[in-house]
Amino acid sequence: MSQPVEAILIGAGNRGADSYAPYALAHPEDLRFVAVAEPHPVRRARFAAAHGIPPELQFESWEALIARRLPVAAALVCTLDTLHVEPAVAALEAGYEVLLEKPMATTLAGCVQLVQTAERTGRLLQICHVLRYAPFFTVLHEILESGRLGEIITVEHRENVSYWHMAHSYVRGNWRNSALESPMILAKCCHDLDILFWNLGRTARLSSSGALMHYRPENAPPGAPQRCTDGCPAAETCPWYAPRLYIEMQPLLQIAERSPDLLERWGAKLLLHHPTVARGLRRLLPPLDRAMDYRGWPLSVIAEDTSLAGRWEALRSGPYGRCVYHCDNDVVDHQIVTLSLESGATAVLVMHGHSHREGRTMRYDGTRATLRGCYYDEEQVLEIHDHLTGKVEVIRPAQGRATAAGHGGGDMGLMRAFVRAVRDRGAALTTARASLESHLLAFAAEGARLHHTVIEMAAYRQSALNDPPLTSPG
Ligand SMILES: NC(=O)c1ccc[n+]([C@@H]2O[C@H](COP(=O)([O-])OP(=O)(O)OC[C@H]3O[C@@H](n4cnc5c(N)ncnc54)[C@H](O)[C@@H]3O)[C@@H](O)[C@H]2O)c1
Structure with missing residues (x-):
């Protein structure tokens, strides 16, 4: 039997300790944490106790842990958005295969630096676009790839953030202020833009509108x-x-x-x-x-x-x-992005923070069928309405396969894929290169919203990637 992949964790917070590390406890044959860097003493001690990490392998910050050059394969970087590039670059340079939380970076230059470092060092850099690993989105992707819907003409994808999650994360919490962490279209919707890119291919041009309307x-x-x-x-x-x-x-x-x-x-x-x-x-x-x-x-x-x-x-x-009307928040509470795709199709992404219920809903209209989907933690359904026969097929992708928790099974699916990619050289769906496009779209959308412009993505991509230059994959 093969040995578990050994890993270090940088940032034992909500995502690192509570969302991803439980995979190692549930699958000790696959993954084992041997060291942790976390400044918060309670979190550090709790993580060390749960994973049996001795005091000499507990660190207060990522620099000292990386400097130890431990002979293990993998590093998880789960710090907040503005502390992604430095530890991830250092971990790649030190020879680790890296799993990095999204967004890759809060600047385009940071994203490009990460892709370049991964490709130069020949290391895996997998981004936590967890939705691609959730059964719901895997099935949706398979349906689109099968051609059952015919040619896709237009798509509406909604990210309905509930009123209370909006208040928790984007008014009172870590992602309330774009200068402190990220604009909301990057923090929340790089996942959605990634799914649209995965399913529909590249965008030719986009525009965007939105504002902070209510929490003022x-x-x-x-x-x-x-x-x-x-x-x-x-x-x-x-x-x-x-x-x-x-x-x-x-x-x-x-x-x-x-x-x-x-x-x-x-x-x-x-x-x-x-x-x-x-x-x-x-x-x-x-x-x-x-x-x-x-x-x-x-x-x-x-x-x-x-x-x-x-x-x-x-x-x-x-x-x-804090009162939601008296916070130092500035991120939008509603934003739309309209996308003209290179295929000729159109798509609109609607994101807002006033939903009664948390979850994504979507509609794909193709020449042969219409697909409607809803992806809530506690209910996931896809319907295919066939034009020719009038029949409706209802698919519940997560039934019996995924738990309601952790992005509909995406968190654990991502960990399984990461372990496979490190140990068995399996393919990673969300390499830094593959994830770059969703980040480009998010930065472009934010620019379009702020400056009321339409962005031509070919020129935008070229200027972003040529400065600094990013060679295309071999
Ligand atoms: N993939 C997803 O769906 C998803 C969902 C939510 C959040 N996120 C992303 O996950 C990341 C982490 O979010 P979180 O909610 O876990 O935040 P968090 O604050 O709970 O965890 C971050 C941890 O990093 C630690 N840290 C700070 N400085 C450090 C240092 N120098 N060295 C080592 N550790 C350090 C903090 O003390 C904290 O415990 C963010 O970038 C966020 O955007 C992703």
């Missing part, structure tokens, strides 16, 4: 204080009231109310509508107990101590208790 001080309810916990007069009527999101966990329970598992659905309803009864019954009903003990995302982001007391303290003093 002038829209605050009269008398709203800086923090929800400071006696907000709108507490009862504001959907973003932080204790409702992080203490009562209303949005998570609303998702559980749609679960295919009857007991889980029933438990969520009870907790939402009769919390006192639910508390009394919790020991009798495992789904209730699980829901009340839940400590994962997004709770794990707001505090290290996710107990009720810890969460209240985080809301009183940390960023996630």
